[in-house]
Every structure is written in structure tokens, then in C-alpha cells.
Amino acid sequence: MIDFHCHLDLYPNPNDVVAKCRDQGLYVLSVTTTPSAWEGTEALRVGCHRIRTALGLHPEIAHQRKGELLLFEQLLPEVRYVGEVGLDGSPELEGTWATQIEVFERILEMCSDAKGRVLSIHSRRAARPVLDLLEAYPCAGTPVLHWYSGSRHDLDRAVAMGCWFSVGPAMTRSARGRELIARMPRTRVLTETDGPFTRNGRQPLMPGEVGQAVSFLAESWSVDSGCAAKQVRDNLRRLVTTSEGRP
Ligand code: MN
Secondary structure (H helix, E strand, O other): EEEEEEEEHHHHHHHHHHHHHHOOOEEEEEEOHHHHHHHHHHHHHHOOEEEOOOEEOHHHHHHHHHHHHHHHHHHHOHHHHHHEEEOOHHHHHHHHHHHHHHHHHHHHHHHHHHHHOEEEEEOOHHHHHHHHHHHOOOOOOEEEOOOOOOOOOHHHHHHHHHOOOEOOOHHHHHHHHHHHHHOOOOHHHOOOOOOOOOOEEEEEEEOOOOOOHHHHHHHHHHHHHHHHHHHHHHHHHHHHHHOOOOO
């Protein structure tokens, strides 16, 4: 299974969780929310070659952690994956919007210089401004829009711009989420949990618990689940082998 957006470091017992990922042979993009969390999160995956640690600065805390952009810059040469980064247009974050833009723009600028990065991007209530910035920095790397929840129009725009998507069980629970997933090109879709922030009943989703997403992909592509899972694996392989500038 492929979990292309999971916060391994934020589970209560991350070492056990990582050991399970290793035993299950899961492919995980282990995203972080601050540059200062990167080193410890990277250390968690020692011996797990199917887990990669992404360097992130989450938009919800961009205003508190802007000072860590310096550390972001120092660490960027060591990583191929960036995330979680992006913008969040939720009303309660309105006062931080200018800083969010400043931080995300600086990150895209650094990624443009670094070349070849793959970015896991948050765009809640901010699809359009995220796409505007990605358009302004066309060499920032390969964008993977995580849990996309914008309009159909912006989705079509993202597709035309070459964006990829990671979709999780939570998205398949609403009619709107299902409609968006069905509209994504099947060659640019990956699966994710966004655990531990998403739940399956009362329990947080564990890494790789993407079965519901795979089932829905299978349904919307009119194939069986095995076939859909293979498509997602093929997609990941293509993403990993075609992006240039591997550090
Ligand atoms: Mn997340």
C-alpha cells in the first residue's frame, strides 16, 4: 500500500508505528509540519527504505515558525520531498494569510533553485491562490495536491498545470470528494491517510489504511481493487523515476 501523506511523527508511539510500516512493506511519505521536526522524523525511519521523510512548514503554523525558513534552507539539499507546505484559507487563519503567502512563496523559490523536488501541498479553502503561486514558480518541482477540496474548475486548472493528487478515505466519504476524485487523471493519483488527523470511527487512521480510497478508485475507474492498487503503485514509480535532480 502507498500512503503518500502521513504524519508518522505525530502518532503517540511513532517507533511502533514505523516498525509496523516496515513489517507491512508500506510506502510512506512521512510529512513534517516544521523544519525542526525533520531530523527526529528522519531518524524514525532508519532501516526503512520505503519510507521517505518530507521537509515541511505547515501553513497553519507558518506565522509561528517563519523563523525556521533558515533551517528549511539548510536542510533542503538533503531532501527530495517537501511537505507539508501550502496555504490554508480557513476564516480563523485570516490574520496569518500574509505570512502564509510569504512563507509558501519563499519555499517555492528555494525549491525552484534546488530543482527536482516533489511537494505534498495543503490547499484547504485556498486552491486558487495555491495554483496562482505554483504558476508563478513553474520550476518549483512536482506538486502533489494532498486532500484537494477546491472547485471543479480549479481542479481542471491543476490538472492542466501538471499537478498530481493524493486522496484518502476521508475524501471518499462525501459526494463532492468522490466527484473530484473521479475527475482526476488516473495516471496522477496516489493514496494517503493524513493520519493521525483522520479517523476511522474513533481510532486515528493508521499508515497505509487506504483501502476505502482504493475501493473508490477502482469503482470510478471501472476496474477491480487489485488493478486500482497497481495503477497507484505504477503512478508512484513514475513520479519517483521521472522527477529530475535527485539529491
Ligand atoms: Mn497533513
